[in-house]
Amino acid sequence: MLTIALPKGRLGDTVYQALQKAGYGIPAMDAIGRRLVLEDEERSIRYLLVKPMDVAVYVQYGAADVGVAGKDILEEKKADVFEMLDLGLGRCHMAVAAPLHFQENYSRKLKVATKFETIARAYYARRGREAEFIHLNGSIELAPVLGLSDVIVDIVETGTTLKENHLEVIDRFMEISARFIVNRASYRFHQDRIDTLIKRLEEVINL
Numbered sequence: 001m002l003t004i005a006l007p008k009g010r011l012g013d014t015v016y017q018a019l020q021k022a023g024y025g026i027p028a029m030d031a032i033g034r035r036l037v038l039e040d041e042e043r044s045i046r047y048l049l050v051k052p053m054d055v056a057v058y059v060q061y062g063a064a065d066v067g068v069a070g071k072d073i074l075e076e077k078k079a080d081v082f083e084m085l086d087l088g089l090g091r092c093h094m095a096v097a098a099p100l101h102f103q104e105n106y107s108r109k110l111k112v113a114t115k116f117e118t119i120a121r122a123y124y125a126r127r128g129r130e131a132e133f134i135h136l137n138g139s140i141e142l143a144p145v146l147g148l149s150d151v152i153v154d155i156v157e158t159g160t161t162l163k164e165n166h167l168e169v170i171d172r173f174m175e176i177s178a179r180f181i182v183n184r185a186s187y188r189f190h191q192d193r194i195d196t197l198i199k200r201l202e203e204v205i206n207l
């Protein structure tokens with residue numbers, strides 16, 4: 001049995017479509033309900049549906065053999081996995097954003113709200129800028145609007161959320177897309193099956 005961890009949500013939907021095109025249709029996907037594990041007995045594949053942030057954890061610890069995760073999550077979790085293929089799906093970027101006409105005060109610590117604390121810390125450490133990090137789990141754009149932070153470090157896709165909350169990008173610093181990842185030990189055990197899966201996915205995304 002090969003276990004594949006897939007992210008629930010926006011990216012997940014795109015990834016399911018790619019897998020289906022590659023001949024790995026998920027059985028009863030339309031009638032999935034609240035189930036978190038789906039088995040394709042014919043192909044001996046099991047699908048786990050997990051939070052995008054957790055895909056790398058499942059794969060790193062071997063609870064899943066392979067998975068699909070955004071580059072942002074691999075960086076944030078410092079995941080120790082093989083990154084085998086850039087699927088080119090779910091393209092977006094990581095950016096620092098602030099209220100329109102924001103003037104930075106260098107005489108004090110910068111307050112940064114983010115869901116990506118590791119990435120944000122590394123970003124400001126590289127710049128030698130002292131900062132305080134406020135960890136939020138979503139709706140990050142609210143933080144500067146309410147004065148909870150000066151800036152945010154967050155994902156920008158279309159830019160609509162920033163625009164509608166009167167924020168703008170100050171620095172776009174990391175390009176993001178979905179990556180096919182593999183557990184190090186699983187690759188040794190299932191190399192042929194994993195290579196075939198990657199090859200088929202590669203064909204589909206290059207169409």
Ligand code: PRP
Pocket residue numbers: 137138139140141154155156157158159160161162
């Ligand atoms: C992400 C991100 C931004 C938004 C960007 O949030 O954190 O808020 O998408 O997309 P846009 O540039 O197309 O507007 P998500 O929808 O994942 O929800 P969250 O607020 O729970 O993080």
